[in-house]
Amino acid sequence: MTQAAVLEEDWKANAFDHLEALAKSGATFTADTLRARGVGEPPHPNQWGSVFGTASRRGIITKADYSSSTRKSRHGGFLHAWRGVPDAGA
Numbered sequence: 001m002t003q004a005a006v007l008e009e010d011w012k013a014n015a016f017d018h019l020e021a022l023a024k025s026g027a028t029f030t031a032d033t034l035r036a037r038g039v040g041e042p043p044h045p046n047q048w049g050s051v052f053g054t055a056s057r058r059g060i061i062t063k064a065d066y067s068s069s070t071r072k073s074r075h076g077g078f079l080h081a082w083r084g085v086p087d088a089g090a
Contacts (some may be wrong), residue, residue, distance in 0.1 A: 015039045015051045020060060023084030028064045030081050052082065059085055 018037050022029045031048045035041075042048060055061045064083040 011040070011042050012047065012051060015042070015047075016055065019051060019055055023055065023061050023082075026084055026086075028081045028083045030079050032069075032079070052080070056082075061085060 015034055018034050018039050019029075022033060022037075027033075031052070052061070056063075061082040062085050063080055065081040067079050067081070069077050069079040
C-alpha cells in the first residue's frame, strides 16, 4: 500500500469516528462541524461525500437540512446537514 493510500485510510477512519460520535449525540451537523472538531481536509475533496454516503447507507445518519456553503472554496455549493438515526446499530 502506498503512503497516499495509508493517509487516505487514516483520514477516512478518523472522519468516520467523529461522524459516529456526532450521530450518537443527536445533534445536527455538517462537514464543517467535522472540520471544527479537527478532522482536517481529506486527500481529495470528494472523500467528504464518501464518508457521509457510507454512514447514510449504513443507516447511521439521515439528511436533516441543507444550505449553501459559505466556504470560499465551495463557491456556494450545497452543504447538507445530517442527524443521527435514533437507535442506529442497537
